[in-house]
Amino acid sequence: MGVKLSQQAKKVFERLKDAKTLKFEDLKQEGHDQSMIARAAKELEEKELAEIKKEEEIAYNLTDKGHAVMREGSPEYRLVVILEDGPKQFSEINIPADVAVGKAKQEGWIEINNGEISLTSEGQMVKEDELAQQLKDRNFGSDHVERGLVERITEATRSLKLLRKGEQVKVENIEEEFNVEADAEPEDIGKKHFYRQVMSQAKNVWLEMGFQEMQGDYIVPSFTCFDSLFIAQDHPARDLHDTFFVEEPEASNLEEFGNLVDTIEAVHENGGETGSKGWKYDWSREEAARNVLRTHTTDTSVQKLIELDEEDLPSKQFIISRAFRNETVDRTHLADFDQAEGIVVGKDLNFAHLKGYLTEFFEKMGYNEFRLIPTYYPYTEMSVEIQVWDEGENEWLGMGGSGLFRPEVVEPLLGFEATVLAWGLGIGRIGMRAAELDDIRDLYSNDKEKIYGTQLWSPQR
Numbered sequence: 001m002g003v004k005l006s007q008q009a010k011k012v013f014e015r016l017k018d019a020k021t022l023k024f025e026d027l028k029q030e031g032h033d034q035s036m037i038a039r040a041a042k043e044l045e046e047k048e049l050a051e052i053k054k055e056e057e058i059a060y061n062l063t064d065k066g067h068a069v070m071r072e073g074s075p076e077y078r079l080v081v082i083l084e085d086g087p088k089q090f091s092e093i094n095i096p097a098d099v100a101v102g103k104a105k106q107e108g109w110i111e112i113n114n115g116e117i118s119l120t121s122e123g124q125m126v127k128e129d130e131l132a133q134q135l136k137d138r139n140f141g142s143d144h145v146e147r148g149l150v151e152r153i154t155e156a157t158r159s160l161k162l163l164r165k166g167e168q169v170k171v172e173n174i175e176e177e178f179n180v181e182a183d184a185e186p187e188d189i190g191k192k193h194f195y196r197q198v199m200s201q202a203k204n205v206w207l208e209m210g211f212q213e214m215q216g217d218y219i220v221p222s223f224t225c226f227d228s229l230f231i232a233q234d235h236p237a238r239d240l241h242d243t244f245f246v247e248e249p250e251a252s253n254l255e256e257f258g259n260l261v262d263t264i265e266a267v268h269e270n271g272g273e274t275g276s277k278g279w280k281y282d283w284s285r286e287e288a289a290r291n292v293l294r295t296h297t298t299d300t301s302v303q304k305l306i307e308l309d310e311e312d313l314p315s316k317q318f319i320i321s322r323a324f325r326n327e328t329v330d331r332t333h334l335a336d337f338d339q340a341e342g343i344v345v346g347k348d349l350n351f352a353h354l355k356g357y358l359t360e361f362f363e364k365m366g367y368n369e370f371r372l373i374p375t376y377y378p379y380t381e382m383s384v385e386i387q388v389w390d391e392g393e394n395e396w397l398g399m400g401g402s403g404l405f406r407p408e409v410v411e412p413l414l415g416f417e418a419t420v421l422a423w424g425l426g427i428g429r430i431g432m433r434a435a436e437l438d439d440i441r442d443l444y445s446n447d448k449e450k451i452y453g454t455q456l457w458s459p460q461r
């Protein structure tokens with residue numbers, strides 16, 4: 001007669017063939033895993049080779065009081081020992097007398113006359129502490145339970161008993177069966193990094209809102225990164241402390257920007273034709289040509305504005321990409337980070353439109369409450385800082401800057417009348433919240449456990 005068994009059930013069955021009955025506990029002692037035993041036993045039962053028997057066993061456990069009797073002797077016996085050399089007054093007995101006297105009296109070992117205790121003839125025959133001995137022999141009874149020396153506990157023991165069919169089946173006739181439903185070890189399959197997920201989500205949100213993705217370089221001239229944004233050449237943000245200047249190639253050829261270079265020079269020096277008064281200083285072409293690692297993705301917006309023609313309007317553009325600043329790296333700062341930048345170029349646009357775009361973006365990213373706080377950027381008027389309410393942290397989080405580009409920026413770059421709404425957001429913040437990180441460096445680490453352990457990100461979470 002052939003039977004199919006899983007490998008584990010086969011192992012247990014082989015043991016059971018010899019033993020006829022086997023306690024689960026014994027199998028455990030032999031090194032089998034508890035859940036494996038249970039599964040194997042169930043399988044043997046289903047195949048009618050064995051049956052599982054469950055028995056309640058009563059067992060006794062010594063209490064603290066029981067241990068004390070074993071150590072020091074029973075109170076009644078100790079009293080007998082004390083009285084061996086003659087009667088004693090209560091006050092002369094140096095053990096707790098109540099239990100000792102009560103028990104010894106009950107046994108008929110002592111008598112009390114005028115406050116004096118003495119052994120009876122029966123008491124004089126007691127030469128052995130029977131109670132302590134019983135406890136030592138683990139010869140427990142209900143009187144011990146009543147005296148609180150031991151307590152009764154019930155233990156469920158399960159065992160496996162070989163059935164007739166099991167006796168007939170030979171081990172050689174067993175085919176091994178594979179359990180195709182068993183859980184397998186998880187595979188190290190590819191999974192999108194949680195930060196990538198957040199960035200894809202952000203990108204999809206802009207695309208859904210009808211934005212087009214811009215492309216831009218990391219190495220750019222100061223001209224587009226700063227000068228075209230009406231950032232004066234002595235502005236502290238351009239200083240070595242914030243900006244990584246590029247040694248090779250050290251400078252860009254500004255000729256590719258044609259007349260724009262002269263226009264920007266005029267804007268800085270006297271406002272040019274923008275109606276502004278400019279910054280009133282000698283603008284340096286060499287300084288503008290110096291290459292930098294873009295300190296913000298606003299550089300890409302500038303390059304896009306240079307490219308745009310009036311027929312392209314309205315135009316909605318975004319980029320989610322890297323920017324670089326010479327920061328001391330710590331829990332909240334990195335020298336390179338990601339920004340979600342965007343511009344909307346059109347006629348008849350105002351601050352309410354800007355607010356609308358930002359509201360929609362943040363709502364879709366899972367932030368329902370946000371506010372705009374007045375701030376300053378040299379290239380926007382008005383300028384606001386975007387803050388979102390973080391429910392987890394119970395605080396307002398700064399998410400980046402925004403505003404309407406100033407005429408000093410828009411007029412030279414576009415060369416025609418239009419309004420430009422602009423923003424630059426720190427996408428890392430959103431990523432950190434999504435993955436519940438408190439160190440920004442973890443966003444860029446490839447810790448496998450963290451990657452596998454972080455759920456697929458969803459703004460609804």
Ligand code: PHE
Pocket residue numbers: 295296297298377380400401402403422423424425
């Ligand atoms: N470039 C700014 C920053 O990096 C953000 C910003 C972009 C502000 C566009 C206003 C307009 O913080």
